[in-house]
Amino acid sequence: MNVSVNWLSEFLRRPLDAAEVAARLGSLGAPADAIVPLHAGLGDIVVGLVESAAPHPNADRLRVCVVDDGSGTRRSVVCGAPNVTAGRRYPFAPVGATLPGGLRIEKRKLRGEVSEGMLCSARELGLGDDHHGLWELDTDAAPGTPLGAAVPLADTRLVLDVGPNRPDLLGHKGVARELAASYGVQFRLPQLPGSGGGTMAAPARAGAAGATGGVAVRIEDADGCGRFLGAVLRGVRIGPSPDWLARRLEAVGVRSINNVVDATNYVMFELNQPMHAYDLATLRGARIAARRARAGERLRTLDGVDRALDEEMTVIADAEGAIGVAGVMGGMGSEVSAETRDLFLECAWFDPARVRRTRRALGLSTEASFRFERGVDRWNGAEALRRCVELIQLTAGGDLAPDPVDLASAVTHPPRIFLRPSRVAQVLGVELTWSEIERCLVAVGATVVSKPDDGRIAVDVPGWRPDLVTEIDLVEEVARIHGYDAIPDDLRPARPGAQREDPAFGRAAQLRRALVAEGLFEAAALPMTGAAADSVRILNPLAATEGHLRASLLPGLVRLVELNWASQVRDVRLFEIGTVFAQGESGAPPRETLRLAAVITGARAPAHWSDSARTDCDIWDLKGLFERVGALVAPGNAIVPVGGALVARLDGRDAGRAGPLDADAPPWAAPLFGLELEVQVGVGTAAAYRPLPVTPAVGRDVTLLLPEELAAARVTAELAGAGEPLLEAVAVTGEYRSGDLPGGRRSVTFHLTFRATDRTLETPEVDRAESRLLGMLDRELGVHRRDQGAPAPER
Amino acid sequence: MTEPRHDPSDLSPLRARLARVGALDAAALAAERIAVLGRKGGELTALLRTLPSLEADARRAFGAAVNELKQAFEAAFDARAAALDAARRAREAAGIDLTMPGRGRWIGAEHPVTRVIAEIVELFRELGFVVATGPEAETEWYNFGALNFPADHPAMDMHDTLYLDVPEVPGDRGGRVLLRTHTSPVQIRTLLESGPPVRVVIPGLAYRNDPFDASHAPAFTQIEGLAVDEGISFVDLKATLGHFARRFFAADTRVRFRPSFFPFTEPSAEMDVGCQICGGRGCAACKGTGWMEILGCGMVHPNVLSNCGVDAERFTGFAFGMGPHRIAMLRYGIPDIRLLYEGDMRFLGQLGGGR
């Protein structure tokens, strides 16, 4: 909401400082997003009096004027504007002045005549679009008076951030009311310049139908239109608005159009009541009704768009069809034009939800719909209509037809709410006096109608506050006006909650620490992706690439690796812990699972000057990471190879995968590997102490020839499962591949650790145990020791 | 291992050898140590063994002298060994430039937003809060209805919602399925699952149909808190959140509360803290106001409590919510929120170190 500080100061009848106003409104709940000084760049411009305007000797369209600019020296100014008239005052930019657009005025010759300055149009001063001629000033100020002092130009616009609950702050009167409460002063509607005050009598309330100025008016859609006031003005003269009105609208960011349209806009910004003026001559059948739109009905709205209406919309219609979409926008056919003489003025209350639905269906949000959606004052239309009639008559003349109508399909009143001061104390934590509570409520315009004899007070809330409905709404008003700052902030003891911590949070934190210790950085990609199998679609995404919820974390991480590559970063190690989504069973909401994923590519360790060779991460780095993280995520995870990748098997199902990844890689990139695992919450084995060995171990290396199809893990498992009491551990320590090897192409060295916990082993004992194991391998797997004569592979 | 050839009571030869320890090389030092102090044949060891056979007076005097000499030898041997060791290391180090860089290893780090969340959670744990979480796909009831959003009201415009292509959920708590626009549905789930007293903090992702630009993201973190019990008031709200601000930011951080609007709290407030960049003098980051908006909060709306079956006359509470992404941007001076989503190794490395 744009607010003019000048306008507010007229309400409060005192000069206001913009920054202070912003601070006070902020502490009341409507902070200023911006404070915009208006026309600060017009300091060089003065009032110039044209004493004479003679034809230019060498140019038909130019005139040579003598201008009094208050300097004592008469200036000769060449001017091309058709409306320059001797004896009138215009904005004058003397030599050396700079116009708002940056143009610097210099002394120069135009077709042989010296020109010492420039007479300006409003547009040249950044004050509107009117470029038909010079801006004729409506002032008696002495020549040389700064323009800003002669006409009310300098103003400050506050861009207020108004919550959806406060429609009253969408009008200056509402903002002034808040400020008046803050300053502790009175406020009142300002007098319009040149007006003796509105003379329209309050229209008598009627039922759902009435007539004024020969126009029959009806509310046919009582749900959509709760109140409808109408007035007929005949004989108006459409023309430009006076400067003050155009400036005032400009201060709130609205372009001046003509005196009638400007008047309706002025009232909207002053009283938060959207108004609409129809050209009475365009009305078909001298009838106006607020009714539902009919199926198939169409209307060309003021923006020139031909719109299809539906039966859920309320329209304003004449005898033949819609002439406006209620609360949203008028129709083009009944628009006020330069030829308009007679007006029908509408001032109505439309149902907020109806207007909201309509403007959404039409995709057409306007200043009017914005206000109706939030709720205008249902009971104060008469003030707005009177104000609008006064302003139109002031600027466009016209005669008001007798008996404007005020229709309401049902009699309603603003609600009465009961407030218990004990509730105020319970919620705010401070005991406020009755009189302080009453002061706060009166400040926002409420009426306290009964005194607290039964522990509560009855409060009639004002119509401009549709947000005040229940007791707690009044508690908030008391807190707001009393001041949040005035409430103490003592830290007091509190009971712990009855809730148990969700273990998933701590689990994720534990896994994060482990992955950080592995040298990986945590990433957090956007959880939306393009389409993928089983992924959940978003109905209204902003971008197709973000049209689905991720079903897996790895694609997002791969994308981040590609971004790193795009920045010439070759070594990338990222992980993410986050939610993935899968389609729910038979129409249920999506299934959400916590997953962990990691990607590694590039050097295994940072480059060091002592290592000439640079080693990149390979599948074994990935497998090691997968094993460690897999064990941490769920101790039961078994890592097994499937195809060219690795799978984590848990309770008979796949709980994770790891392997090389495809990506859009530059030629210099290293291979990319990734893993992804389900995070199991609430698992983990209890660590336990086992006695440390006190006897020495004996190690033996055995190098076995393995057939190509035999996995080393099978041999390890056979050895470990052989039941050999002296065998403590088996480790793979080497592999050698060559076509020269007999019986196969591969030999693998296993390191066997033997130990007895109660004695130091003797060599023959170890020899016998080793032989037993080798014999077992021969029987079970047909695996033999490699021939002793072959060269031993060294690693 | 020879018997001493001279008068065993004459310690002067040993004293002379003690004086020469400082000149021995490493091998000689080892041999001399064994010759003098060896457990089996050391000369001093042998002298000590003779002590029991001496007269009491002689034993006392001679014993003291021998023990003193033994300690002197031990000290001398140790000193010489240390000197030789230092000399050896210096010799070995000659030709090595120890200004050359040491060998590194990859260091990882948690995401800056994770660290902000962890810190916030930790501070609220101190105040007796525990962590609660909940699903990211919710029904309209959990995300809006239960939280007192009026149906089809402009308050919904503050929440540009992403809806999912999933059938509507029937029932009182159903409606269209959406991506939660805030973590507040977890407040509802907590109140429904366990009544008061409630003290939870709720970190998690929230989603909005916002364009991905320098200051908006369609998915971002939130952390909310909820405290419901008998006797909780606006005083507790101000005190708890002010305490948090002074712990999370500097101890002398200024705090202020301004009225605001959220459908699920009333009275509602925004909490501002003195600008962490300019210290309150006014700068571009705080738009010259000297204040930064940090969190939204308020007293839980009675309708929210009633919707969850909590007696709103007996129990009151406060709730708050803030954006760790935004706080991380403030703390680290990150100009563009997208940097927090791009996984740039250089960026994560910069912020990987300190707090």
Ligand SMILES: [Zn+2]
């Ligand atoms: Zn600042």
